[in-house]
Every structure is written in C-alpha cells, then in structure tokens.
Amino acid sequence: MKKDYYEILGINKNATASEIKKAYRKKAVQNHPDKNPGDKSAEERFKQAAEAYEILSNDDKKARYDQYGHAAFENGGAGGGFGGSMNMEDIFSQFGDIFGGHFGGGSFGGFGGRSRQARVKGSNLRIRVKLDLKDILNGVDKKVKVKRLVKAEGVTYKTCTTCNGQGSVTRISNTILGRMQTATTCPTCRGAGEMIDHRPKGSDAQGMIHKEETVKIEIPSGVTDGVQLRVSGKGNEAPGNNGIPGDIHVVIQEIPHENLKREGSNLHHDLYISFPEAALGTSKEIDTLTGKVRIKIEEGTQSGKILRLRGKGIESIESYGKGDILVHVNVWTPKKLSKEQKEFFKKVKDDENFKPKPSNSEKSFFEKVKDMFS
Numbered sequence: 455m456k457k458d459y460y461e462i463l464g465i466n467k468n469a470t471a472s473e474i475k476k477a478y479r480k481k482a483v484q485n486h487p488d489k490n491p492g493d494k495s496a497e498e499r500f501k502q503a504a505e506a507y508e509i510l511s512n513d514d515k516k517a518r519y520d521q522y523g524h525a526a527f528e529n530g531g532a533g534g535g536f537g538g539s540m541n542m543e544d545i546f547s548q549f550g551d552i553f554g555g556h557f558g559g560g561s562f563g564g565f566g567g568r569s570r571q572a573r574v575k576g577s578n579l580r581i582r583v584k585l586d587l588k589d590i591l592n593g594v595d596k597k598v599k600v601k602r603l604v605k606a607e608g609v610t611y612k613t614c615t616t617c618n619g620q621g622s623v624t625r626i627s628n629t630i631l632g633r634m635q636t637a638t639t640c641p642t643c644r645g646a647g648e649m650i651d652h653r654p655k656g657s658d659a660q661g662m663i664h665k666e667e668t669v670k671i672e673i674p675s676g677v678t679d680g681v682q683l684r685v686s687g688k689g690n691e692a693p694g695n696n697g698i699p700g701d702i703h704v705v706i707q708e709i710p711h712e713n714l715k716r717e718g719s720n721l722h723h724d725l726y727i728s729f730p731e732a733a734l735g736t737s738k739e740i741d742t743l744t745g746k747v748r749i750k751i752e753e754g755t756q757s758g759k760i761l762r763l764r765g766k767g768i769e770s771i772e773s774y775g776k777g778d779i780l781v782h783v784n785v786w787t788p789k790k791l792s793k794e795q796k797e798f799f800k801k802v803k804d805d806e807n808f809k810p811k812p813s814n815s816e817k818s819f820f821e822k823v824k825d826m827f828s
Contacts, residue, residue: 456524459506462499467520471511478507518681525674525771526681574646576603576690576700583671586709587716591743591768593675600702601666603690609661611694612651616642648694660693671704676719676771679708713741719770719777724784727751732785742766742779749781757785 460467463477481503483489490496509515509527518526583596613619617640624637639645653661669688677683682703689700714721723740735753739746742763749761760780767777791799802808 457502459510459519462502462506463510469510474507474510478503478511522771525676527684574644574692574694574697576692576697578689578700578703580703580705582705582707583673584707584709585673585677587711587714587721587768588743589673590677590708591675593769594673596671596673597668598671599666600669600688601664602688602699603662604665605691605693606654606657606661606663608652608654609657609693610651611648611661614640614643614647614649616640616649617647619647621645621647643694646692646694646697648696650693662691662693669702671702673704673706674771675769677706678771679706681706714743714779716768719768721767721777721779723779723781725781726784726786727755728786729788732757732783740779740781743768751783755783755785757783759783 460469463469463474463481465473465477469477482500485496485500485503487493487497487500509519515527579600579602581598581600583598585594614621617623621640621643622637622645623640624635626633626635628634640647643649650659650661653659657663667688669685671683671685673683682705685702685704687699688702691697691699708716711721714723716722721743725738725740727736727738731751732755733753735755736751737748738751739748740763744766747763747766749763760782763779763781765776766779769776788795
C-alpha cells in the first residue's frame with residue numbers, strides 16, 4: 455500500500471505552499487544519493503519525496519488527492535504521479551531549482567553543478583472518453599486510436615556541435631564586479647545534447663512523423679465525470695536517442711442514464727405511482743445497472759417516501775464498497791378527472807380517513823435528505 459504523501463513529507467493537510475516546498479527540500483537534502491552512496495532505501499525515500507511534492511505542489515492535483523487519495527492517480531490517473539517511471543535525472547530536471555546551493559542544480563552522481571544533458575520528454579496528448587454507468591460500475595478496457603508523433607524510420611542523430619553534447623553553453627562576460635561565468639541551455643539542441651544527422655523524406659525538421667496507433671486504456675470502476683487518467687509513455691515521442699515519450703491524458707465524460715441520476719457512489723430513481731396504488735399497495739420493477747429488481751410498495755405509502763436498495767449503486771473509487779439506489783416515491787395526481795371520479799372525490803373529501811394526519815413516525819423532507827447521507 456502506498457504511503458500517504460503528507461506523511462512522506464512530514465506535514466499536515468493544512469500546510470501552505472511554502473511549507474510543502476520547505477519540507478520537500480529538507481527530505482531531498484537528507485536522502486540525496488550523493489549523501490547516501492549505495493543506500494537504496496535513501497534513494498527510494500528521495501523518489502517518494504519527489505513524487506509527493508509533484509502532487510502536493512500542484513493545487514489541482516492536491517485537491518484531487520485530498521478527495522480521492524492515491525486512487526485518483528491509479529493507472530497514472532488524473533495527470534499526476536510518477537508511477538515508478540521517473541528516474542533521478544527526471545527528478546533533477548523537474549525540481550533541481552529547489553535544491554539551491556546544496557546541489558548547484560547539478561546532476562545525479564555529484565555536487566558541484568556540472569553541466570548535463572537534459573532528458574527531453576515528448577509532448578502529452580489529451581483525449582476524451584465517454585462512459586455509460588455500466589462501464590463505470592464494472593470498470594472497462596477501452597481501445598482508442600490516437601495520432602502520435604514518432605521518430606521516422608531511418609532517422610539518425612549526432613552530438614550537438616554547439617554544446618558538444620553537454621546540453622548547455624557557458625558564456626563569460628565582463629561586469630563591474632569582474633568576469634562572470636553563466637551557463638544556459640543550448641539554443642541549438644534545447645538541452646538534449648543531440649541534433650539531427652539524417653532526416654528521412656516526409657519527416658519534419660526533427661525527423662518526426664505522425665502515426666496512428668491503437669492504445670488500450672484500463673479504466674477502473676467508480677471514476678467520475680471530469681477525472682483524468684494518465685497512460686504513461688503513449689504520448690508523442692521525443693526526438694533524439696535519449697528522449698522519452700510523453701503521456702496520454704484521458705478525460706472521463708459520463709453519459710447520463712435515462713432513469714438513474716448519479717450522486718457520488720449512490721444512484722437516484724424517481725418512481726411515480728397512482729393514488730390507488732399508493733392507497734392499496736402494489737409492486738413495481740426498477741431498472742438497476744445489473745438488471746431489473748421488483749420492489750414492494752406498502753399500502754398507505756406517502757408521496758416522498760424513499761426506499762433504499764443497498765449495494766445496487768456504484769463502486770466507490772476509494773474502494774469503500776458500493777453505494778445504494780435510492781428510490782423516491784412520488785404519488786401522481788391526475789390533472790383531469792371524469793364526472794364519476796369527481797363525484798367520488800367530492801364524497802370522500804371531508805371523510806376523516808382522507809384528511810392528512812402525519813404521525814411522529816412520518817419524517818419531514820429535510821429528515822429524509824439527512825437519512826440519505828447517513
């Protein structure tokens with residue numbers, strides 16, 4: 455089971471952005487591989503701290519984590535989490551500025567701020583997948599076609615002649631304080647340390663072409679509308695020999711059900727019955743996501759009564775079990791009556807048995823709403 459991100463950084467949920475950053479920097483310094491050579495446990499803690507910071511330093515990802523926990527990022531979900539794919543170079547590339555003087559923005563394997571090649575990552579793709587409630591109930595594997603950039607067959611790359619493969623260039627300038635040396639990202643290779651050598655016909659300036667591929671997306675049960683899942687490594691490839699592909703961000707769009715309205719893991723169903731059915735009692739078939747269920751309506755049922763079908767709802771994304779179907783009983787009042795019907799109701803209008811006499815056991819609307827969430 456994955457460790458809580460707040461616990462990893464030693465902070466609480468109310469920590470500010472500066473406190474989160476400070477806590478991550480402290481953990482990174484403590485567990486940096488250069489300070490703990492050969493210590494695999496320290497390296498693992500270093501990676502865990504980076505993963506925790508990647509989520510908690512982003513307001514959107516933090517909000518999803520606070521609501522759903524690690525389940526929000528399953529299968530690389532919701533556009534966050536390293537998913538075990540990020541190595542030391544990735545961490546330094548993304549968060550190296552936080553380390554400050556301790557690491558000089560340097561590379562894995564030593565302090566001192568040496569120049570290094572940037573590991574270029576391809577751009578991400580974003581797609582939308584529509585799901586009905588049955589798909590959401592059970593989880594589903596979807597196969598979608600995507601057009602992604604890939605390296606053209608036969609393309610080759612060579613060491614960048616501007617930076618000699620270092621990924622950065624050093625400039626010396628004279629200032630009033632003396633000679634100053636600065637290192638900046640190589641403008642030719644953009645930090646990759648490589649440039650194109652042979653570009654096949656039909657490819658772009660970086661030797662890339664568009665290719666349509668079928669990608670399998672594993673969607674867990676219980677996802678909600680608007681949630682993002684991430685398929686790692688299936689986005690656009692990066693040019694060069696050392697680049698890594700981007701990801702696919704999958705946005706879930708829930709298709710409304712004809713008879714059931716979703717609220718979290720619970721489903722709501724409006725059932726309309728006639729006055730005679732309410733007075734005499736009846737039975738009705740209710741549509742659920744796993745088939746029809748017949749329920750009994752007791753005689754004397756009042757309009758607004760809520761019947762609960764336990765375990766017939768949606769699986770919680772946090773794996774807390776399934777929700778329920780809440781059947782809202784509504785007694786339908788006819789808008790037009792025949793002459794005989796009108797005569798009947800005129801006769802019983804003043805009958806004591808037809809006058810409303812709510813007992814203490816009859817719950818108010820607000821009490822019923824409260825019960826729905828208890």
